[in-house]
Amino acid sequence: MKRPPFLAFLAVLLATVALPGRASPARQEKAPAAGELVGMETCASCHEDAVKAFKLTAHAKGEQSCETCHGPGKAHVDAEGDKTKIRNPKSLAAADSSAICQECHNKAGQKHWTGSTHDSRGVSCTTCHNPHPKGAPVKALLAKPSQLALCTGCHLQKKGQLMRSSHMPLREGKMECTSCHNAHGTPNDKMLLQTSVNQNCYSCHAEKRGPFLWEHAPVRENCINCHDAHGTMADKMLKVKQPLLCQQCHQTSSHPGPAYPAQSRYAFNQACLQCHPAIHGSTHPSGNRFFR
């Protein structure tokens, strides 16, 4: 059995620690002198709409100001609004832009941002959040009216899937993308909240957790061996209708082997689950084939 070269990984890790890192132009190495700050009302003299919008947000209520993120404004004011004299997160590289937000938002749900999937693909905080939105602020200062609208702006295939008849209740407003994922990153695959796909599913479907006396191996390994959590055409969010789904693995022995027409009792209604209802696992002494 091959082991991943963990020692090699450790060696690389230690070597890279020794490398000098670069200075982030976005990071303030020390607090600005009082004279360098101009105050929010000075900003409002030119950026009235943005300041007005900002004051409605949690940042303003938390006693943050424009210069918390944009840096000291005196040079920008003295240069009569020269854009190069003020820090604009939208014009910075994604990592530098995010570093500004991370000066405060480096804990709780954002603690795993660095190196996360979105971060590694050049997505920055301002891709999804708008700190001074027009109109009433959206929860979490999202750049769009809802999580669903925001996430499916890039993940178009998921947008299509969520419209399927067999779907999770996201478009009804009873779930959100963050019910299962943390877009800021987690130590888990696909930015899931839990350590595995199954653990994620068990948080709502605890009756499937078991454990059971008789386990169905692909079920215990991964729910998405059979289901697609974002939505499918087949009922119960199965990837393919039964009996074909089951026949992809159960190919040749006994009655799973034949091809069944639509009017066969092995195909209509619940198909294979008409006899094998305990397909997620059984605790019956005779349940090794999930009859009970």
Next chain:
Amino acid sequence: MTTKKSSAFFLGLLIGIAPASVFGQESKETKSSGSVTVGAQGGTGIDVSNKLQQYETVPKGVFLPEARFLWENGARVFVGLESRKLGLDDQYASLSAGKRDSFRLTATWDQNPNWLSNTARSPYAEVSPGVFHVPDGMRQALQNVYVPWIPGTATNPVGTGSAPANPTVAGFFAVEPWVSQTPPIDLRYLRKTGKAKLDFKSGENLTFNVAYGREARDGNKNTTFYAGSYNLEVATPIAYVTHDMRAEAEYAKGKVFANVSANFSKFLNAVPYAEIDNAQRLELTNPLTGRSVINDVTSFRLWLPPDNQAYTVDAAGGIGFGKRQKLTGALSVGSMSMETGLLPISTNPGLATSATAPDRAFTVVPPYGDISAKFNTLMASVRFTGDPSSKFGYILSYRKYQLSDKTDPYTFRSFARGDVGASVNAAGVTREAEGFATQSLRGEVHVLPATGLRFGVSYGQDTRHYDAREYLDVEDHNLQASADYTYKRASLHAVWTLLDRKPGSTNFDAIQPTWQGATQTDITERKRHLLSGMLTLIPTDKFSITVTGQRQRNDFAESVTGLLDQSFDSAGADVTYLPNEKFNCYAGYVFEKYFFEMAAAYIPRGLAPPFDPANLWANRTTDKVDTYRIGFNWALRPEKWQLDANLDYTKPRSESLYDFARPGTPIGGLNEANGVFPANVPPVPGFPVSTFDRFPLVSKNFIIAKINLSYHVDKNLTASVMYWKQKFDNIDWQTNNTLPYMGRVDPGANRWFFLGAQVPSYDANIFRAALSYRF
């Protein structure tokens, strides 16, 4: 808390607190705000199908769509209330209170319906939770299916008969009226979740939170099971309660963070068993084999999900080395367990071919009084990231996930009425361990050679180890290359991924796939190519367009049966146009195509592979979906008249074609009875008799459109009217034709009965008028 009590509670709280705004407004430091919306709604097509209201309630009459209130004083103490659809089955309410940067208490109540079908019927009456009785007259009618019928005697009180061979025999459909004319039942359950959470800080750097949640699910769902010679479908009860508890502490200061949390969850099922009358209580002779078939048990017992519990303890920490170098780690340990008592059983699902006379007094006593099952979980991960220069960066990560099966290897030998071999072999069946572990090692390097340009390359190796699968381990090699470019008003994101999966050593101790018929080979050896891209153009400040595409292909190992091909394609475009402050519009389209190809063959019971090539068949299933979206927001007269509209239309369809290997051989080869697609089986209505080469087309077109006109009477009051259209056209052979009795579709099911749980199409037109007051 019942639905009515909870809604009354929150509404009362809202009404009670709202007047505080008056006092609040008198103080310069205290602020309050809120809104209440009252609506009246009606329309057509609302009650036609469960599908419209599967996850949400569409009320008729007056209701409260929304209410909010927020109060905060100069000391930053706040109280917030929010509610949606109070008093309805999908209501939501929340209360939060606390002091900013100090503590926060949040309580929520959320209800989620899931309406599975509104066409179900059942001859069974649920006389108590999980106990189902069928009328005696129906039982007699079902027994009358067997002719000639010999009434019961002193020595054989049940009676005997043999099943008729074909529908021309009188009484063949005798049970039909009993099943088709039974009362309707609602297949539905309601999930009610109450949660409370307290967050508080201790100093600048330490945060704690504790939370408790209780979820109750009540209702039913359809369960079909094998009753020894036929199938029954009943609405088994759902009476679940899940308790969740969580505590967390987090420390964050400067470049360091540390987090630890503990979670405990307990699942309880108030109805662990369903007991269902045996509607066909008799002894008969199998006409094909001449052997006695016994099915005279009084009731069947279905084992519903057992109680279980789980806990995890998680820890994470990280340290920044300055200048965007960061080391993070996470560790999670946990356990899932279940313990349940076993009851004596006197029925066996494999009753079919007893060679000797049965002993009716025989009862199977399980070899264990109770059983317990347990899995332990472990997850450990380390990630190191850094940007040594403005042109170069890297990510290194290692992750391990392990599910250890700690359940004892229980062995069960099941005998039907003392006959050895009737259901399982004398050696019995022993539970296999089903644990597995995954280790992942990944490295990524990215370079930024020019402003706005970023290239990334990553390589990862995942190894999975299994306790009892066909292979001891499976290894994935992942290679990914990405390119991101942003220049002025354009950005491009593209990624290519190659997954190369190969099985490792064969596990000779595992149950062989030929016996199970479930080979792991096809899903453990493949090459998967994925290419995706997204281009966004913003030619002007008013107009943007995003175009995406994705293509996935799989090359599986060469095999005759199993999964042969699987691919996915999608393409889409999204357009947004904002010509001015008063108007914006958007439109989008996505096309998706999913393709599955598989092959299988039939090996008659008792024979070993290889199979007869004449029995080989293949199936190709293609799902295609077009999804359209269009909408606009228009301030007809700013701060007075507002018009919003949006429409979403999705058109999915699925085509599933069979391909039989050898022309001239029996179509589809053999099955256990007398051949697949036998000529004397009537076709699905409207489907040609002569072409049994596919499943009927499935399509599930769906439209949702809303147009809303608002009039701002003044800064506090807004009146609005909305037209909401929702239409679902469900063409699905698997459920559309499902009836409580299917004997006239498949004569082999003449003794079977179902719930007839269809999902009907609907066309709903809903009108709503609402008044919103903001303060």
